[in-house]
Amino acid sequence: MKHTGRYPELVGRVAVVTGAAKGIGRGIADRLMGEGMSVVAADIDGASLNVTVDSFRDAGAEILPFIGDLSVDTEVDRLFRETTDRFTTVDLLVNNAADLRRRRLLDEHTDVLDLQLATNIRSPYLCSQRAAAIMRDHGGGSIVHISSVGALRAHHRGLPYDVTKGAINAMTMAMAVDLGEYGIRVNAIAPGVTFKGDRPVDEAERRITEERIPLRRSGTVHDVAAMVAFLASSESSYVTGQVISVDGGITAQLSPSGPGALERDGRRIQPVERNET
Numbered sequence: 001m002k003h004t005g006r007y008p009e010l011v012g013r014v015a016v017v018t019g020a021a022k023g024i025g026r027g028i029a030d031r032l033m034g035e036g037m038s039v040v041a042a043d044i045d046g047a048s049l050n051v052t053v054d055s056f057r058d059a060g061a062e063i064l065p066f067i068g069d070l071s072v073d074t075e076v077d078r079l080f081r082e083t084t085d086r087f088t089t090v091d092l093l094v095n096n097a098a099d100l101r102r103r104r105l106l107d108e109h110t111d112v113l114d115l116q117l118a119t120n121i122r123s124p125y126l127c128s129q130r131a132a133a134i135m136r137d138h139g140g141g142s143i144v145h146i147s148s149v150g151a152l153r154a155h156h157r158g159l160p161y162d163v164t165k166g167a168i169n170a171m172t173m174a175m176a177v178d179l180g181e182y183g184i185r186v187n188a189i190a191p192g193v194t195f196k197g198d199r200p201v202d203e204a205e206r207r208i209t210e211e212r213i214p215l216r217r218s219g220t221v222h223d224v225a226a227m228v229a230f231l232a233s234s235e236s237s238y239v240t241g242q243v244i245s246v247d248g249g250i251t252a253q254l255s256p257s258g259p260g261a262l263e264r265d266g267r268r269i270q271p272v273e274r275n276e277t
């Protein structure tokens, strides 16, 4: 495979990407293979994973598919066993797999809560534990959790998802502090609205959403994947314990622009002004 990567030090390194069958995880796996990494692509959705892996293989990439439910401890063990059997080590772990459903608190959703605690918190925790033991014995590595802007600013109808992403941010700092002495860096990426290109989009709705984003566009899987590649590379060798937003500025703003903002006499009125009058 011809490597079109930006970070030559990644060529031949080994990455494990969870939730790699589709969406952001697929984009991350694609970028890392473009950097010349060998990728273990893990997902519970075997049918989608097979399609993805076949397309990557057609491009000549070195990829090991792993089909399994990573909310199950024994499957996490199997993932890292199969990875080391094939590649000996792990240089990068990307904890991307998650259940993204969102509910209101007063809606009955104990099943979603239990599944998200297992998939969005316990699974990346255990994957990190297994990967870190391998990285420690091989001189270090990089762990990247995929969080969300919902960990910092609540989505409407954002439960229990936002809670699980808040735990990811805390996990990032705690693991970075714990693993620093082994040369293992731990960071998180918090994507904002991310266009995955995997389903038809209501263009009118998309325009309204994008007018509220400071950079006036949705993010793409490439935006997130680029940050993963940077965090895997030696260019970020002094960066650990950080949650980096890749969100077009949405968490930086106090009040959104676009049709959500009020106008009076053709002039936009921000909420702070309304409070003052």
Ligand SMILES: NC(=O)c1ccc[n+]([C@@H]2O[C@H](COP(=O)([O-])OP(=O)(O)OC[C@H]3O[C@@H](n4cnc5c(N)ncnc54)[C@H](O)[C@@H]3O)[C@@H](O)[C@H]2O)c1
Binding pocket: 018, 019, 020, 021, 022, 023, 024, 025, 042, 043, 044, 045, 068, 069, 070, 071, 095, 096, 097, 098, 099, 100, 119, 146, 147, 148, 149, 190, 191, 192, 193, 194, 195, 196
């Ligand atoms: N899409 C967005 O706008 C957005 C925004 C912020 C954060 N994120 C985060 O980015 C990550 C990827 O999101 P996405 O939009 O690509 O989601 P997605 O649903 O398209 O992909 C998630 C993948 O994880 C897999 N998965 C789920 N549970 C699993 C399990 N138990 N074991 C193994 N694999 C499992 C799914 O099969 C799927 O392929 C998630 O962590 C999500 O919270 C997404």
